Amino acid sequence: MQDVSSLVARAREGGPRAVARLISLVEGASPQLREVMAALAPLTGNAYVVGLTGSPGVGKSTSTSALVTAYRKQGRRVGVLAVDPSSPFSGGALLGDRVRMSEHASDPGVYIRSMATRGHLGGLARSAPQAIRVLDAAGCDVILVETVGVGQSEVEIASQADTSVVLLAPGMGDGIQAAKAGILEIGDVYVVNKADRDGADATARELNHMLGLGESRGPGDWRPPIVKTVASRAEGIDEVVAALDKHRAWMEKRGVLTERRRARAAHEVEAIAVTALRERIGDLHGDRRLDALAERIVSGELDPYRAADELVAGLTGR
Amino acid sequence: MQDVSSLVARAREGGPRAVARLISLVEGASPQLREVMAALAPLTGNAYVVGLTGSPGVGKSTSTSALVTAYRKQGRRVGVLAVDPSSPFSGGALLGDRVRMSEHASDPGVYIRSMATRGHLGGLARSAPQAIRVLDAAGCDVILVETVGVGQSEVEIASQADTSVVLLAPGMGDGIQAAKAGILEIGDVYVVNKADRDGADATARELNHMLGLGESRGPGDWRPPIVKTVASRAEGIDEVVAALDKHRAWMEKRGVLTERRRARAAHEVEAIAVTALRERIGDLHGDRRLDALAERIVSGELDPYRAADELVAGLTGR
Numbered sequence: 331m332q333d334v335s336s337l338v339a340r341a342r343e344g345g346p347r348a349v350a351r352l353i354s355l356v357e358g359a360s361p362q363l364r365e366v367m368a369a370l371a372p373l374t375g376n377a378y379v380v381g382l383t384g385s386p387g388v389g390k391s392t393s394t395s396a397l398v399t400a401y402r403k404q405g406r407r408v409g410v411l412a413v414d415p416s417s418p419f420s421g422g423a424l425l426g427d428r429v430r431m432s433e434h435a436s437d438p439g440v441y442i443r444s445m446a447t448r449g450h451l452g453g454l455a456r457s458a459p460q461a462i463r464v465l466d467a468a469g470c471d472v473i474l475v476e477t478v479g480v481g482q483s484e485v486e487i488a489s490q491a492d493t494s495v496v497l498l499a500p501g502m503g504d505g506i507q508a509a510k511a512g513i514l515e516i517g518d519v520y521v522v523n524k525a526d527r528d529g530a531d532a533t534a535r536e537l538n539h540m541l542g543l544g545e546s547r548g549p550g551d552w553r554p555p556i557v558k559t560v561a562s563r564a565e566g567i568d569e570v571v572a573a574l575d576k577h578r579a580w581m582e583k584r585g586v587l588t589e590r591r592r593a594r595a596a597h598e599v600e601a602i603a604v605t606a607l608r609e610r611i612g613d614l615h616g617d618r619r620l621d622a623l624a625e626r627i628v629s630g631e632l633d634p635y636r637a638a639d640e641l642v643a644g645l646t647g648r
Numbered sequence: 649m650q651d652v653s654s655l656v657a658r659a660r661e662g663g664p665r666a667v668a669r670l671i672s673l674v675e676g677a678s679p680q681l682r683e684v685m686a687a688l689a690p691l692t693g694n695a696y697v698v699g700l701t702g703s704p705g706v707g708k709s710t711s712t713s714a715l716v717t718a719y720r721k722q723g724r725r726v727g728v729l730a731v732d733p734s735s736p737f738s739g740g741a742l743l744g745d746r747v748r749m750s751e752h753a754s755d756p757g758v759y760i761r762s763m764a765t766r767g768h769l770g771g772l773a774r775s776a777p778q779a780i781r782v783l784d785a786a787g788c789d790v791i792l793v794e795t796v797g798v799g800q801s802e803v804e805i806a807s808q809a810d811t812s813v814v815l816l817a818p819g820m821g822d823g824i825q826a827a828k829a830g831i832l833e834i835g836d837v838y839v840v841n842k843a844d845r846d847g848a849d850a851t852a853r854e855l856n857h858m859l860g861l862g863e864s865r866g867p868g869d870w871r872p873p874i875v876k877t878v879a880s881r882a883e884g885i886d887e888v889v890a891a892l893d894k895h896r897a898w899m900e901k902r903g904v905l906t907e908r909r910r911a912r913a914a915h916e917v918e919a920i921a922v923t924a925l926r927e928r929i930g931d932l933h934g935d936r937r938l939d940a941l942a943e944r945i946v947s948g949e950l951d952p953y954r955a956a957d958e959l960v961a962g963l964t965g966r
Contacts, residue, residue, distance in 0.1 A: 364953045371951035459952070588946065595945035595952065596938050600929050602956035607925045607963075611918055620914050627913035628906065633689035634777070634913065635682045638920035645925075 334365045341468040342373070349441055349468045356460035357445065367460065373467035375591075377409070378578055381491030383477045383516075388499040389523040393561040393570075394476050398434055400564075400571050401472050409465035409473040410442040413458055441465060459490050459598050490594055492587060493518045493577050495570070498537065500529035514540055517554050519573045525558035525566065534558060552580055610645060619644060652683045659786040660691070667759055667786045674778035675763065685778065691785035693909075695727070696896055699809030701795045701834075706817040707841040711879040711888075712794050716752055718882075718889050719790050727783035727791040728760040731776055759783060777808050777916050808912055810905060811836045811895050813888070816855065818847035832858055835872050837891045843876035843884065852876060870898055928963060937962060 334355075340348035355366050380397075384390050394410060401408045434440040443461060458475065465473050475491055496517035520541075522534045534556050547553055555573045559566030581587040623640060626632040652673075658666035673684050698715075702708050712728060719726045752758040761779060776793065783791050793809055814835035838859075840852045852874050865871055873891045877884030899905040941958060944950040 364951075367951040367953045371945070372948045375946065375948050591946045592939070592942045595955075596942035598952045599938065599941055599945070599955045599959055602952055603929055603959045603963075604922075604926050606956060606960050607929075608922050611921055611925075620917065621910070623917055624910045624914035627689070627917065628693065628909045630690045630693050633682075633685040634916045634920055635685045637913075637917045638924055641917055641921045642924050645921075 334362055334369055338366075338369045338373070338467065341464070344438055344469065346438070346441060349464060350443070352464045352468075353443055353461045356464060357457045363460075367463070370463050370467040374463050375466070377462075377466040377470045377473045378574075379462055379466075379473045379475060379490065379492045380574060381475045381477065381494045382497060383494065384497030384499075388497045389561050390476050390497055393497060393521065393523055393559065393567075394474050395434070396559075396561045396564045396567045397474060397570065398440055400567050402434075402437060402439055404571075405439075406471040407439045407469055408441070409462075409468070409470035410440070411458065411461055411465065411473060411475045412442070412444040413475065413477045441468065441470065459594070462490065489516075489597065492581065492590060493574055495519045495521055495574070497521045497523050498533055499524045500527045500533045518552065518577050519570065520554055520556045521566075521570060522556060522558045523561050526560050530558060550584070552577065552586075607645070611641065652680055652687055656684075656687045656691070656785065659782070662756055662787065664756070664759060667782060668761070670782045670786075671761055671779045674782060675775045681778075685781070688781050688785040692781050693784070695780070695784035695788045695791045696892075697780055697784075697791045697793060697808065697810045698892060699793045699795065699812040700815060701812065702815030702817075704796060706815045707879050708794050708796070708815055711815060711839065711841055711877065711885075712792050713752070714877075714879045714882045714885045715792060715888065716758055718885050720752075720755060720757055722889075723757075724789040725757045725787055726759070727780075727786070727788035728758070729776065729779055729783065729791060729793045730760070730762040731793065731795050759786065759788065777912070780808065807834075807915065810899065810908060811892055813837045813839055813892070815839045815841055816851055817842045818845045818851045836870065836895050837888065838872055838874045839884075839888060840874060840876045841879050844878050848876060868902070870895065925963070929959070 337348050337352055337355075341352055352366060352370075354360075355362050360366075382390055382394055382397075391412070394412075398408050398410060434442065443465070445457065445461060462473055462475065494516050496519075498520065500522065520537055522530055522537070524530065525534075537556055541554060541556075555576075557566055557569045557573055559570060561567065578587070581590070620641065623632065623637040627634055627637055655666050655670055659670055670684060670688075672678075673680050678684075700708055700712055700715075709730070712730075716726050716728060752760065761783070763775065763779065780791055780793065812834050814837075816838065818840065838855055840848055840855070842848065855874055859872060859874075873894075875884055875887045875891055877888060879885065896905070899908070938959065941950065941955040945952055945955055
């Protein structure tokens with residue numbers, strides 16, 4: 331048996347194995363999930379959560395690694411959550427706890443965790459918030475959440491970040507795709523990586539143009555900056571960190587940070603509640619009530635909608 | 649305003665426009681959906697629903713068309729529901745009601761309906777049962793449901809049929825894929841189409857071998873037959889119809905038909921109830937109760953699981 335409170339205490343002291351164990355407990359449907367979540371609650375809310383998203387090949391992992399280095403220089407403790415199946419972090423650690431990432435493997439101030447996809451990203455979107463809570467409670471100052479692509483699931487994961495960074499690279503036809511996929515709505519900071527390549531300026535210009543096409547902004551509104559980087563040489567990374575700091579300060583000043591976290595929490599509660607209700611209905615399979623309703627549908631006495639009303643009424647008392 | 653009872657009456661009399669209109673009403677979240685479903689309930693339960701599934705290129709649409717011809721020769725009224733985005737039926741009718749399928753377009757005993765995918769097949773799996781009810785109530789003796797591929801959604805759609813036909817074609821590497829995708833669990837009748845091509849016998853043999861590897865069958869159990877066809881020349885189609893008749897008779901004798909329909913109805917009710925509960929929770933967005941819970945999570949007073957408990961308790965009274 332795992333003693334949850336001692337695990338939490340060890341995680342607070344910086345024990346990487348305790349952190350890994352806690353994440354494993356919250357990722358699955360472990361019987362101790364609720365106990366862990368309850369124990370973590372009062373310890374959370376300190377970490378600044380940064381989402382990094384972009385198509386495969388734009389250099390997300392290299393950028394993440396460079397950001398870790400930059401934050402460590404500032405003495406901040408960093409957590410990395412790689413929910414990117416194409417990430418070398420994930421690739422190396424689908425079954426393990428902590429990745430040997432040559433640069434950061436021996437640094438006790440860095441936690442790196444990959445999350446398995448369980449078939450599709452939707453599942454990840456569900457367990458990522460819990461893993462973020464563990465890293466937060468463990469004392470990480472910054473948590474970098476790396477996700478691949480820009481689809482619905484990615485947007486969901488991005489919605490779990492305080493600040494969302496969207497990465498692009500020149501010559502990938504990202505411009506038009508970006509507009510289609512709605513990344514112009516989710517980015518707080520844009521990074522054009524591989525800026526030493528041809529077309530980087532054009533990509534940045536096009537992006538700048540498209541961002542300008544959006545709704546008009548007031549004088550105090552946030553205008554997402556576009557930062558050019560060569561992450562493999564750490565060029566421009568300090569500028570990214572500066573842009574993130576600036577966005578955080580802006581959010582705090584305008585009350586946006588608390589507002590985002592509240593919306594995130596509401597979304598999280600909603601998802602958990604829906605799952606619980608679904609399970610409750612699932613438990614009815616083989617139950618006489620559902621069987622009786624099905625019988626009446628087959629006989630033509632009842633239609634499935636009215637039957638569902640009865641089922642819901644039976645569950646909710648109204 | 650549409651008068652639902654007169655629409656239903658006209659559909660019963662064989663009016664193709666009334667059938668089309670009713671399917672449109674049940675496909676979307678029309679305000680009259682429930683009224684339509686209630687009106688249809690007592691008229692359903694007569695149609696025999698046959699699912700046809702298989703990878704793109706095996707000749708599903710050609711087979712469907714050939715089956716329609718065979719059933720029409722027997723004087724049976726036939727409904728076709730094409731939930732196959734690659735089907736020429738769907739292709740020609742994504743926005744329309746009834747497809748001009750040269751052979752059957754002018755036949756008042758045939759209804760052909762394609763269903764748009766709305767992004768993914770999961771959505772189809774939800775509205776297909778309602779469309780089947782419309783065709784059933786309209787007096788179709790047989791309803792052919794054509795679905796593409798063999799994935800999770802297709803298995804769901806197949807589960808809405810009384811009898812499931814799995815189509816294969818030689819030389820498509822279907823054998824091993826089939827085993828992987830679990831089609832050996834869903835087929836009641838197997839068809840190796842394009843049987844005039846090289847490798848047809850090998851495909852049938854391999855399939856036969858794999859079906860034999862499954863659980864041992866008792867003397868009264870159903871052993872899925874394998875029928876070879878050349879649908880484009882209607883060869884073997886009468887044998888498919890005979891196999892379907894045989895399976896139906898077997899199901900009726902053993903009580904399997906009612907059992908399947910009951911399970912299908914239970915599944916349908918469950919899906920509608922989950923959607924209703926999800927919407928009920930969704931309605932809480934911007935609601936003070938959810939906001940208050942989110943506030944307490946952000947402050948660290950409450951964890952999201954306990955908050956979800958409170959939310960569910962508020963909805964269900966327990």
